[in-house]
Amino acid sequence: xxxGGNSLVTxxxxxxxxxxxxxxxxxxMVKLHRFLGMVQEDYHSHNPYHNxxxxxxxxxxxxxxxxxxxxxxxLTPLDVFLGxxxxxxxxxxxxxxxxxxxxxxxxxxxxxYQNTSVLESHHWRSTVGMLRESGLLSxxxxxxxQDIEQQLGSLILATDINRQNEFLIxxxxxxDNQDMDLQLATHRHFILQIALKCADVCNPCREWELSRQWSxxxxxxxxxxxxxxxxxxxxxxxxxxxxxxxxxxxxIGFISYIVEPLFEEWQRFTEPSxxxxxxxxxxxxxxxxxxxxxxxxxLAETKTHPHAEEPEPEGGQEEAEDIP
Numbered sequence: 616x617x618x619g620g621n622s623l624v625t626x627x628x629x630x631x632x633x634x635x636x637x638x639x640x641x642x643x644m645v646k647l648h649r650f651l652g653m654v655q656e657d658y659h660s661h662n663p664y665h666n667x668x669x670x671x672x673x674x675x676x677x678x679x680x681x682x683x684x685x686x687x688x689x690l691t692p693l694d695v696f697l698g699x700x701x702x703x704x705x706x707x708x709x710x711x712x713x714x715x716x717x718x719x720x721x722x723x724x725x726x727x728y729q730n731t732s733v734l735e736s737h738h739w740r741s742t743v744g745m746l747r748e749s750g751l752l753s754x755x756x757x758x759x760x761q762d763i764e765q766q767l768g769s770l771i772l773a774t775d776i777n778r779q780n781e782f783l784i785x786x787x788x789x790x791d792n793q794d795m796d797l798q799l800a801t802h803r804h805f806i807l808q809i810a811l812k813c814a815d816v817c818n819p820c821r822e823w824e825l826s827r828q829w830s831x832x833x834x835x836x837x838x839x840x841x842x843x844x845x846x847x848x849x850x851x852x853x854x855x856x857x858x859x860x861x862x863x864x865x866x867i868g869f870i871s872y873i874v875e876p877l878f879e880e881w882q883r884f885t886e887p888s889x890x891x892x893x894x895x896x897x898x899x900x901x902x903x904x905x906x907x908x909x910x911x912x913x914l915a916e917t918k919t920h921p922h923a924e925e926p927e928p929e930g931g932q933e934e935a936e937d938i939p
Contacts (some may be wrong), residue, residue, distance in 0.1 A: 620655075620660070620667070621655070622655075622667060622668055622671040623651065623654065623658075623667045623668075623670050623671045623674070623703055623905040624648065624651040624652055625654050626671050626675060627663055627674065627699065628647070628648070628651065630674070631647065631699070631713070632677055634692070634695050634696075634699070635692065636692060636695065636696050636699075638866075639692040639696075639754070640692070640696065640839060641754065642751065643751070643754070643769075646749050646750055647650045647751060648753045649749045650745060650746065650749035650751045651703070653745045653748070654670075654704050654707055654742070655667045655670075655705060655751060656744060656804070657707045657708045657741060657745070657793075658706070658707060658708070658709070659709065659710070659711060660706070660755050661711075661829075662709060662711040662783050662836060663711075663832040663835040663836045663839070664711075664829070664831070664832040664833040664835070665706050665709035665711055665836065669706060669829075670703055670704070670706060670707070671703075672818075672829075673702045673703075673706075673811075673814045673815050673817075674699060674701075674702040674703045674754065674805050674814075676813070676814035676817045677698055677699060677701075677702035677810060677811060677814040678702075679890060680697065680808075680810040680813060680814060680881075681694075681695055681810060682796075683885050683888055683890065684885075684888060685717060685797075685884060685885050685888070686797070686806065686810070686819055689797035689798065689803060690803065691803075693763075693903060694803055694804075694807060695765065696763075696855075697766050697767060697770060698806065698807050698811065699768070700742075700767060700769050701767050701807075701811055702768035702811060702814055703744075703771075704728040704738065704741075704742040704767070704771065705735075705738055705771050705774050705815065706734075706738055706774075706810065707738050707739070707741050707742055707745075708737065708738065709734065710734075710841070711836055711839065711840070712840045713733075713734070713840065713852065714730075714734055715842075715852055716840055716844070716849075716852065717733050718730050718733070719849060719850075720849070721861070724737050726921050732772050732775045732777070732778075733835070734775075735771055736772065736773045737775055737776045738771050739767060739768040739771040742767060742771070742795040743764050743767070743768075744766065746760075746763075759915065764838065766804065769804065769805060769808070770804075770808055770827065771811075771813055772813060773808035773809075773812055773824045774811060774812060775817050776873065777865050779873060780807060780879075781811075782808065782812060783876060783877060785805070786805075786809055786880045786884070788879055789802075790880060791872070791882060791885050792796045795844065795884070806882075806884070809877075809880075809881065809884075810881075813877060813878065813881050814879060816869075816873055816874050816877065817874075817878075817894070818830065819832075819866065819869070819870050819874050819897070819898050819901050820874070820878060820894035820895070820897050820898045820901075821897060822897060823897070823900065823901055824905055826897070826901050827901075827904075830862060830865075830866050830905075831862060834854075834860075834862045834865055834866075836863070837852075837854045837855045837860070838855060838856075840852060841855030841856050841857060842857075848926075854868075861912050862908075863905045863906070863908040863909035863912055864909055866901075866902075866905045867902060867906060867909060870898065870905070871902075874898060875902075878891070878894060878895060878898060879895075882894075882895055
């Protein structure tokens with residue numbers, strides 16, 4: 616990994632300490648370390664993107680979001696515990712291919728979860744299995760550990776990108792109606808779901824150099840799925856064909872349809888915090904960079920196929936000065 620193989624365990628132990636969770640829940644350090652080690656080991660280190668470093672990256676972002684002024688004063692220790700745990704475990708045992716691939720290859724997970732939130736259900740059930748095996752929560756009342764397992768499921772399942780609209784519409788309505796009440800446990804849970812969704816897709820909100828590396832990794836994982844599909848004579852999934860889906864094109868689509876709409880609402884929720892403003896600044900700069908790269912990429916294509924139309928670069932000149 617980018618950070619060495621123990622990134623997730625190290626980060627989570629640190630954050631649990633900083634947040635006072637070990638003391639508050641009277642956690643056994645040996646059990647905690649064992650549980651986190653199991654989670655970290657269950658990520659596939661050979662996945663270019665969905666590996667333990669992605670989990671650590673999302674956890675780090677989640678911590679920043681739960682420290683936002685708007686949230687920090689309202690969240691209970693249980694909320695913080697659930698938010699960090701869900702972030703760390705949200706992609707555990709990810710196979711490096713997406714749900715449609717599992718469905719069309721008749722994978723046992725697709726059958727088990729009836730073709731619905733297949734991967735996310737598996738990430739959650741794997742987490743529950745490891746929680747129980749480690750005995751991390753065994754000293755807590757049974758109804759409390761049961762509640763923790765259920766809430767972890769609700770958080771991890773919120774990362775299913777197929778449910779993006781449902782969450783975005785609800786968030787917009789709350790912000791439009793100004794009826795978000797964070798003293799209500801249900802509203803806090805909803806905002807934790809949103810925070811985790813933001814953390815999961817925040818790569819384009821980071822500085823260009825880091826953001827670009829994540830983008831290339833996720834596209835590499837898509838391309839590997841496309842290669843598998845070609846090999847087994849299956850229809851090549853959207854975004855997975857290295858010949859037609861360039862990294863810049865994939866990233867511009869992802870930013871425009873997923874990341875921007877979500878972070879615009881998150882910025883509105885934070886009213887807008889310094890962090891939100893910085894993230895939106897990075898997001899717009901990065902989108903402009905990808906537009907420039909897509910233009911260069913298409914120019915190169917045009918030289919190979921001289922009869923193709925030459926597109927104009929997107930974004931006015933005011934963006935151009937930001938582009939490296």
